[in-house]
Amino acid sequence: MAQDLYDKVVAYIIENQNKFYRLAFSYVQNQEDALDAVQSAVCKALEHYGELKNRAAIRTWIYRIVVNESLSILRERGRTVLTGEEAQKEEPYEEKGFEQPDEDLYTHINRLEQDVQEIIKLRFYEELSLQEIAQIMEMNLNTVKSKLYRGLKALRIAVQEVDI
Amino acid sequence: MNRMEDAKKKYDEVPIPEELSERIQWEVQKADSRRRKAAEDSGRKRKRHLYGWQKGLAAAAAAMAVFVTALNTSTVFAQSMGELPVIGAIAKVLTFRSYEMETEDDLHISVDIPSIEMIAEGTGNLAESVNEEILKMCEQYADEAVERAKEYRQAFLDTGGTEEEWAAHNIQIKVWYEVKAHTDRYLSVAVMGSENWTSAYSETRYYNFDLEKGRQVTLEDLLGEDYAAIADASILSQIPEKEAESGLDYWEEDFTGVTEDTKFYINEAGNPVIVFGEYEIAPGAAGQPEFEITG
Structure with missing residues (x-):
């Protein structure tokens, strides 16, 4: 059961990595930061995939992590996130x-x-x-x-x- | 074609660097091996045959031991016994060991290991055993973080990264502590470990002491027999406020209730503050949500 879910998350990530990258890039606007954002999002998703059990949609869950990681890199780099x-x-x-x-x-x-x-x-x-x-x-x-x-x-x- | 379609075209045309799939693959392998190790560890308890992988693990352990020695005998290593806040007359927190170093592979490591000293009747060797535990946790964290960073470096270089680019990553590993409360009655200390390149492994442990009774404090000591019900009700009632404050949607449905293992520290007011992990009951943007239980 856990294995199934894990495999599903991995498959989803591999299949959609380019999308995550483009989305991250649209925030941070440079290659290195976009790679960092995607990598740490993937790391978090795989680390926390168990918390997905109540969530039907892998897609929204992972997109949220990618967006959060991109924003946190923007913040770290001291570029203001406009509110x-x-x-x-x-x-x-x-x-x-x-x-x-x-x-x-x-x-x-x-x-x-x-x-x-x-x-x-x-x-x-x-x-x-x-x-x-x-x-x-x-x-x-x-x-x-x-x-x-x-x-x-x-x-x-x-x-x-x-x-x- | 309208302007929105043009914008989307531009978005879709962002080139995908080759490094992307390598870095994703690397994260997947890391997660795979973590899962394998966990599965093997539970298998090992049942069977005690020496498998091929065990030999491999032993070799890895030996390599790590060498590294640990290097860390502790490094010239940068500086042992300081700087006294930190004195807590009343009966307990104080000292920095047992503190060092900062930079390895030849550009890892920056800074470690402050606390030690708790108690002068009170009837505490026995409480402080001693707690200190041993803290020391073990700090050292283990630092070692594992260094291993992780080294693996990351290897993967980075193997996939075409240069030493200069690696140095620019500025990997920092930090182990430190914070005194959460020091009142006449309680001493509460948080011991933390983190790496700046990934937050997936960050770890925080809390040590709470009742100085009058000379022992560690449980939620039951603070809230009484019905501590779980009291804490659960309080947390659920605070979630709407937190949601309103932060604009984030907490995942109440994922909250499984407080147990004796739930992490907490004690604040200056003497109340327990329950701390959840990142992504445990709220989106990552909420960090580690904290709930003060006023009982």
């Missing part, structure tokens, strides 16, 4: 009529406040369901939705443009 208000202040001022429609959305997403950023990445890059994201973020579904809408608005993306 709520600070992040808002960072919003570039754009004069009406001078908006750059071609502005690189990828970069823009990385400037959003932390949890909004996370939701957008998980939804559109990793294509997880909002329900899964709510589990990973430990938020209720409505909070996730409202943060997602807030993020899209900041990115000037109409809700109809994307598949929510």
